[in-house]
Amino acid sequence: MITLKVNGETREYGGDGDMPLLWFLRDLLGLTGTKYSCGKGLCGACTVHMNGAAVRSCVITMAAAADAEVTTIEGLSPTGEHPLQIAWAEHDVPQCGYCQPGQIMQAASLLASNPNPSAEQIADAMNGVICRCGTYQRIGKAIASVAGGDA
Amino acid sequence: MSAYRIQPPAPPFARKAVAASTPTAPGFEPVRAVSRRDFLKAGSVLVVGVSLFGCSPGEPPAGTAAESAPSGPWTPDVYVTVEADGLVRIISHRCEMGQGVKTSLPSVVADEMEADWSRVLVEQATGDKKYGDQSTGGSLSIISFYQRMREAGASVRAMLEQAAAQQWGVPVADCRAANHRVVHGPSGRSADFAELVAAASVLAVPPVDRLRLKTPDEFRYIGKELQSVDLPDIVRGEAKYGADIVLPGMKYAAIARPPVVLGKVRSFNADKAMAVPGVEQVVELPAVEPPVMFKALGGVAVIADNSWAALKARDLLEIEWDEGPNADYESEAFRQQLLETVRQPGEAVRDEGDFDAAAAAAAQVLEAEYYAPHLNHMMMEPPAAVASVTEDSCEIWAPTQDPQSLIPMAAAVTGLPEDRIRVNMTLCGGAFGRKGKGDYADEAVHLSKAVGAPVKVQWSREDEVRHGYYHTVSAQHLAAALDEEGRVTGWRHRLAYPTIFSIFDPAANSPQTLELGLGALTLPYAVDSIRLEKGAAPAKVRIGWLRSVAIFQSFGINVFTDEIAHARGMDPLDNLLDLLGPDRTIDLASFGMENKENHPFQTGRLRGVIELAAEKAGWGRSVPAGHGLGIAAQYSFDTYAASVVEVAVADDGSWHVPRVVMTVDCGQVVNLDRAVAQQEGAAVMGLGFARYGRITARDGRIEQGNFNNARVVRHGEHPQAEVHFVQNHLPPSGIGEPGVPPFAPALINAIFAATGKRLRELPIGNRIG
Numbered sequence: 001m002i003t004l005k006v007n008g009e010t011r012e013y014g015g016d017g018d019m020p021l022l023w024f025l026r027d028l029l030g031l032t033g034t035k036y037s038c039g040k041g042l043c044g045a046c047t048v049h050m051n052g053a054a055v056r057s058c059v060i061t062m063a064a065a066a067d068a069e070v071t072t073i074e075g076l077s078p079t080g081e082h083p084l085q086i087a088w089a090e091h092d093v094p095q096c097g098y099c100q101p102g103q104i105m106q107a108a109s110l111l112a113s114n115p116n117p118s119a120e121q122i123a124d125a126m127n128g129v130i131c132r133c134g135t136y137q138r139i140g141k142a143i144a145s146v147a148g149g150d151a
Numbered sequence: 152m153s154a155y156r157i158q159p160p161a162p163p164f165a166r167k168a169v170a171a172s173t174p175t176a177p178g179f180e181p182v183r184a185v186s187r188r189d190f191l192k193a194g195s196v197l198v199v200g201v202s203l204f205g206c207s208p209g210e211p212p213a214g215t216a217a218e219s220a221p222s223g224p225w226t227p228d229v230y231v232t233v234e235a236d237g238l239v240r241i242i243s244h245r246c247e248m249g250q251g252v253k254t255s256l257p258s259v260v261a262d263e264m265e266a267d268w269s270r271v272l273v274e275q276a277t278g279d280k281k282y283g284d285q286s287t288g289g290s291l292s293i294i295s296f297y298q299r300m301r302e303a304g305a306s307v308r309a310m311l312e313q314a315a316a317q318q319w320g321v322p323v324a325d326c327r328a329a330n331h332r333v334v335h336g337p338s339g340r341s342a343d344f345a346e347l348v349a350a351a352s353v354l355a356v357p358p359v360d361r362l363r364l365k366t367p368d369e370f371r372y373i374g375k376e377l378q379s380v381d382l383p384d385i386v387r388g389e390a391k392y393g394a395d396i397v398l399p400g401m402k403y404a405a406i407a408r409p410p411v412v413l414g415k416v417r418s419f420n421a422d423k424a425m426a427v428p429g430v431e432q433v434v435e436l437p438a439v440e441p442p443v444m445f446k447a448l449g450g451v452a453v454i455a456d457n458s459w460a461a462l463k464a465r466d467l468l469e470i471e472w473d474e475g476p477n478a479d480y481e482s483e484a485f486r487q488q489l490l491e492t493v494r495q496p497g498e499a500v501r502d503e504g505d506f507d508a509a510a511a512a513a514a515q516v517l518e519a520e521y522y523a524p525h526l527n528h529m530m531m532e533p534p535a536a537v538a539s540v541t542e543d544s545c546e547i548w549a550p551t552q553d554p555q556s557l558i559p560m561a562a563a564v565t566g567l568p569e570d571r572i573r574v575n576m577t578l579c580g581g582a583f584g585r586k587g588k589g590d591y592a593d594e595a596v597h598l599s600k601a602v603g604a605p606v607k608v609q610w611s612r613e614d615e616v617r618h619g620y621y622h623t624v625s626a627q628h629l630a631a632a633l634d635e636e637g638r639v640t641g642w643r644h645r646l647a648y649p650t651i652f653s654i655f656d657p658a659a660n661s662p663q664t665l666e667l668g669l670g671a672l673t674l675p676y677a678v679d680s681i682r683l684e685k686g687a688a689p690a691k692v693r694i695g696w697l698r699s700v701a702i703f704q705s706f707g708i709n710v711f712t713d714e715i716a717h718a719r720g721m722d723p724l725d726n727l728l729d730l731l732g733p734d735r736t737i738d739l740a741s742f743g744m745e746n747k748e749n750h751p752f753q754t755g756r757l758r759g760v761i762e763l764a765a766e767k768a769g770w771g772r773s774v775p776a777g778h779g780l781g782i783a784a785q786y787s788f789d790t791y792a793a794s795v796v797e798v799a800v801a802d803d804g805s806w807h808v809p810r811v812v813m814t815v816d817c818g819q820v821v822n823l824d825r826a827v828a829q830q831e832g833a834a835v836m837g838l839g840f841a842r843y844g845r846i847t848a849r850d851g852r853i854e855q856g857n858f859n860n861a862r863v864v865r866h867g868e869h870p871q872a873e874v875h876f877v878q879n880h881l882p883p884s885g886i887g888e889p890g891v892p893p894f895a896p897a898l899i900n901a902i903f904a905a906t907g908k909r910l911r912e913l914p915i916g917n918r919i920g
Contacts, residue, residue, distance in 0.1 A: 016428055016459070023459035027403070032395035033388020035580070036458075037531045038612045042858040045531055073388030080387040088386045092378055092824055095832055096249030097385030098392055098531040098580025123867030130858060132531050132581050133249045134835025135828070136869040 002066045006031070007075025017063035022046045024062055025072060033073035033101045037130075044129030047102040047109075048072045054109035056128075073101035076108060084108055087142040095133035102129050107143045116147050225352035227310060228303040229281055231260060237331065237345030239266045243273050244282035245292045246552040247381065248530075248579035248586065249832075250887045251825030252292045254379045256300050258372040259821060263304025263365060264311070265328035266344070268372060273380045278554025278574035286553040288587050288696065290788035290885020293821055294750070297883050305362040307351075314350035315342055330371070367819070367880045376824035381578065392580045393550035394535035398605040401537065402431065404598050405461035405609060407468045408450035408618045411851035412692050413441065413475040419451050423467040429460030433468070434601045436594065441657045443693055445556060447593040448618060454602055458609050474851060480691035482624070482847035482854075486522060489626035489688060492647040493520065497684030498661070501672055501742055504680030506632070509641030513632035517718050519711055521629070523703035523913040525692070525846035526622035529863050532580020533615045534591035538598070539605035540565055545572045545596060550579035552587035560589065561596045583698040583836075588620050588654075613856040620695025621846055623648040623666075627707035632680070637719045639730060642678045644671060644708070647686030648701075649694050661687050662701075664743050669787045670704035670892065672742040675754045677732020692848065698836065699787070699891040706913065709783035709896030713903065723900060724765050724782055731758055749882040750789040750818075757786050759877055760793040760814040767875055768795035768812040777801060778809075779905025783896035789884035791816040791877075794834075794893040796870070798901040804918040808838060808870035808898065813890055815874070818881035827874045830890040834872040837894025839864040844914050 002013045006029060013024055020039075025031040025048070034057055037045035041059035048057045049071040057070075076082050084104050087093075094100045103126070110117060110125040117125065122143050131139070224240075226232040232240040241260050247253035257273045260266075276282050284295060308328045315333035316323035325336045334341040367374070384390040409415060421433040431454050438449040451468055455461040510516050536549035538561075545561050554574040561572045579586050591608055599606040610618075625648035632641030651666060652659040662685045664672065671683055716726035734755030740746045761784045764770075770780060777800045784793035793814045800806045813830045820826050843862035847854045855861040899910050908919055 018463075019457075019459045023457060026394075027457040027459070030397060031388075032391070032397075035392075035532070036394060036609070037533065037580075038858050039462075040612070040857055040859070043531070043612075080383070085386040089378065089382055092376075092382065092828065094249075094379065094382060094385045095251075095828055096247075096531070096579060096581045097381060097390050098578075100385050101388040104386060120867075126866035128865075130531065130863055130865060132529055132583075132836070132863055134832035134864070134869065136835065136864075136866045137831055137872060138828075139866065 002062050004065050004067060005069045007071060013062050015062070017061060019062045020058050021048070021060040021062060021065045021070065022057040025057060031072050031074050035098055035101060037099070044106060045099050045102045047105040047129060049105060049109060052112070054106050073105055076105065082108065083146045084111070084142065087146045091138045091142040091145065093135050093138040093142050095135055099129060099131045103131065103139055107139070110143070111147060117143070119144065225348050227307050227351070227356060230300070230303050231264070231307055233307070233344060233348050235345065235348055237270060237343055237348065239264070239271045239344070241271055241273050242276045242282065244276035244285050245296070246285070246287035246554070246576060246579060246582070246586070247275070248287070248552065248582035250829060251379055251822055252287065253381065254377050255822040255825060256292060256296055258377050259297060259300040260304040262370055262372040263301045264308040265330060265371070267331035268377065270331055275576055278551070278558060278576065280555060285555050286587065288552055288584060290790070290888045292885070293883045294789060294885055297821065301364050302359055302362055305364050306357055306359070309357050309362060310351045310354045311344055311347050313354055314347040318342070318347070318350055374820050374823060377822050379825065391577050392532050393537070393548065393577045394532065394607070394609055396537045396548040396577060396607065398537060398539060401605040401607055402454045402602055403456065403458045403461045403609065404452045404454050404595070404606050405458070405465035405611070406436065406450050406452045406594060406614070407465050407470055408448045408614065409438070409472055409475070410617070411472070411474045411478045412443065412448070413439065413477055415449065415473040415475060416451060417471040417473045419468055419470040421451070421468055423469070424453050424464035427455070427460050427464040427467065429455045429457055430464045431455055432602065434598060436597055443654050445560065445588040445590050445593065447590050447597055452594070452598055454598065454606065461609070462611060477691045478851035480848045480851045482524065482849065485624065485691070486626070489624065489647045490520060490522065492686035492688065493626045493628035493645040495686070497645050497647070497686040499682055499684050500667060501681060501683040503682070504641070506641040506643045506680040506682040509632040509680040510630065512634070513640060514635045515633045515718065517631045517633065517715060519629050519714055519911060521627040521703070521707040521710065521911045523625050523706060524844070525624045526697055526840055526844045527616060527619045527846050527861065528581070528583040528585035528697055529861060530579070530581025530583055530585055533610040533612055534586070535607065535609050536589070536592040536595040537605060537607045538592065538595035540596060540599040543567070543571060546575065547573070547592050547596065548575045548577055549589060549592040550577045550582065550586050551589055551592065552579065552582050552584070553589065557589045557592050560593050564593065564596045565600055584696040585620060588695055612858070616846070616856050616861050617853040620654070620693045622697035622702070623651070623694050625703045627703065629707060629711040631711070631715050633718060639678050639715060641680035642674070642676060643682045643684070644674070645684045645686065646671060646704070646707070647688045649688045649690035651694050651696055653690035653694055660689050661685050666701040668742065668744050669699070669701045670708055670785050671701070672744065673737065673739065673752065673786060674708060675737055675752070675757060675786065676730040678730065691851065692853070699888040702840065702892050702895070703913070705783065705785045705892030706896045706899070709785070709893065710899050710911065713781065713896070713900040714909065722771070724761070724770050727761060727782060727784065728758060731761070734758065747789065750884055752786060756791045756816045756877070757784055760784060760791045760816050763875055763877065764793040764795045764812050764814040767814065767873065768797070770795060775799070777905055779901040779903070781897040781900030781902070781904055783893040783900060785889065785892045787889050787892060790886060790889040792889040792893055794897040796894065796897040796901045798898060798905055800902060800905045800919055804920060806902065806919055807868065811870045811872050811894065811897070813872055813874045814877065815886060815890065816877035816879070817886050817889070818879060818883040820876050821883055823876065826876060826886045829886045830874040831872045833890030834894055835864050835869050837891045838868070838870055838898070840913065841895040841898050842868070842914055842916065
């Protein structure tokens with residue numbers, strides 16, 4: 001039996017240890033804010049925090065997630081008003097919105113480790129999370145606005 | 152973004168949009184019988200534009216008097232319901248895929264009816280003919296429904312004003328609605344809409360010719376900036392896309408599809424797949440027969456109790472395929488075939504003057520060839536759909552751009568009458584044309600029927616890259632005749648590409664008017680001899696429309712235009728304006744297209760966006776070493792767009808775009824912020840096509856599979872887009888697609904300006920060699 005914490009709650013899993021964390025979150029816990037897009041760790045749509053770091057949940061197996069503390073977009077803020085979520089609203093970042101939970105989780109991880117990133121550091125940190133609608137310009141501005149700058 | 156911004160009620164999440172895409176309750180809510188009560192009651196004629204992609208006309212207006220509903224919700228229009236407490240529900244019947252239509256069209260209704268946006272809830276429609284055309288493509292939503300939404304809002308406003316006048320015993324001319332109240336001018340007395348619902352609900356709906364529409368200076372939301380209604384759900388991870396739908400007892404399916412289009416299963420062994428824990432059964436799908444349309448491709452499906460088991464087991468299926476007639480598709484050979492085709496005369500589809508005579512008399516004949524490979528949509532949400540088929544009903548949940556198309560398809564699979572089929576539209580996690588083709592929903596219907604339970608079909612990324620619908624592959628040959636004085640006396644454009652229409656008619660093997668009309672037929676140059684020739688090209692994969700459609704035509708035309716400028720020794724901007732010639736209206740009917748009364752093709756508006764882009768970009772200024780400016784413009788989807796790209800090329804040939812200025816004339820802008828966002832996105836997509844866009848086939852199979860080899864633009868590669876809309880109040884046109892086509896040619900022209908290297912094939916990759 002694999003035990004892990006998701007958004008503060010202890011969860012158990014007794015199935016195939018090769019199952020990616022993504023599908024445990026989506027299919028077994030119903031936390032559908034974490035999105036499937038590539039399944040290979042190439043696009044970042046499934047980004048969650050594991051033990052405080054941004055990871056691609058589509059390539060983290062349940063065996064590897066044993067005893068981990070996982071935070072998904074649903075658990076980022078108890079009120080859904082994390083500074084980045086508000087900044088995303090103020091800059092009207094999303095178009096289709098599908099990648100945005102992953103973008104926000106990646107950005108939250110960046111700001112947790114570097115509260116005042118440069119535009120280049122933002123680009124480096126966000127490079128792994130694809131937005132096909134092309135909202136990068138606004139993502140950069142929204143992150144910078146939370147970081148205190150105004151890129 | 153600007154002082155005009157309309158902020159939502161503070162804080163940003165105070166107003167929560169109704170998650171109208173929330174699935175029907177578990178199991179299956181019986182298909183709602185559509186009564187006359189639900190139909191449009193306003194005396195207005197549904198305005199339905201000519202669809203690019205086959206849509207049905209809207210229901211005509213029915214009845215003239217609103218139903219009496221003194222204590223309940225009042226539905227004076229198929230799109231509008233006013234609750235007893237004054238809450239206004241507005242139906243969004245088109246597909247929301249990121250373009251913002253779920254905000255923009257309802258805001259037009261709210262504006263005309265003087266509703267307070269904070270007391271409006273937007274609800275997503277199901278697929279239903281009563282809403283008129285729902286096939287969301289061709290940048291048509293605003294063109295087709297702007298006027299209809301204004302009339303709906305104005306009609307409700309008029310009834311509320313009349314209700315107030317009756318209650319107060321005053322002339323209606325003295326009563327004006329303003330921000331969810333009706334005010335009696337002379338006395339200053341006022342009433343909230345809530346207080347007027349009962350009285351208004353028994354009034355006759357006014358005829359459309361008696362409606363007073365607002366003047367632009369009265370607009371409350373139109374032309375301003377409204378936040379997307381789904382934004383709060385999106386940033387909290389609560390927005391529902393196709394794969395997010397969960398039904399009780401639902402099974403999960405993954406499908407091994409024929410690796411070559413029109414291939415068939417010869418035999419298969421599912422022993423290893425069945426051994427995967429969670430796998431319940433394996434189902435063979437019927438092979439698709441041409442025309443492929445939007446039908447399921449066939450193959451073998453694994454049914455499991457979770458997505459992962461289905462996907463894993465699917466890969467363990469051992470299948471022997473009969474590969475069918477397309478196994479010979481090989482991209483390099485096809486490229487040569489297309490180039491050979493355009494080196495020969497084709498079928499003339501536009502022929503003015505005498506190009507051959509112009510060429511014979513020319514001092515110089517300039518020629519160039521261009522090639523662009525297949526592209527695919529690469530929307531972030533791969534196809535997914537849920538279907539629940541029972542003995543007497545079928546319900547579908549899907550991210551779909553064309554919900555009504557799924558109804559006859561499901562009827563054909565299930566044998567059910569169409570009124571027993573319901574299609575729920577989820578948000579689309581990107582679509583770009585792909586989700587106008589509901590093969591994935593067809594698969595879900597087949598499988599739900601086969602297993603007797605609700606089924607979710609989940610496509611993997613590789614499934615979508617290898618089994619998608621592809622933007623076509625093309626070759627073009629352009630020639631221009633220049634006389635002694637450097638005047639352009641003749642223009643000949645030969646092109647060959649497999650047509651979109653091949654998915655509907657296997658015999659269709661050359662470009663059609665719809666595609667040619669996006670730049671090539673509509674060439675607006677004032678040149679005496681213009682000849683457009685098309686060549687034959689068979690379709691060996693499913694060809695589908697993709698945002699902007701036939702994008703390469705703008706590439707060929709705008710790059711060749713730049714080549715002409717240099718051959719003439721002219722500045723590219725001066726050359727472009729010279730070719731465009733004097734302002735005039737182009738007769739689209741002369742090319743077999745339609746002249747639209749509200750949207751004539753006026754070259755002056757194209758000149759306008761070109762000049763505006765040049766001005767804003769500082770055309771002619773000196774740029775740093777290695778930098779260059781390039782310009783391109785196109786009229787498409789009744790909208791005028793231009794781009795000036797600034798490129799920076801390093802000594803090692805690597806390049807990036809520090810800035811692009813994009814200008815658009817789409818008439819009256821509806822939601823300025825979303826219109827700007829569409830152009831920002833168009834720049835990123837245009838850049839992606841130019842840098843990376845390439846799908847190739849070998850042995851009939853698509854060679855790419857995921858974001859590692861079907862690359863798209865990532866954060867840090869994106870250009871800084873600066874967007875300017877021409878401010879006017881002309882009838883509005885689409886903004887989802889027209890921004891894309893000018894980007895690649897403007898980039899190629901900028902690279903020439905920076906380096907002197909002329910690139911004629913896409914994509915150009917990360918380095919200019």
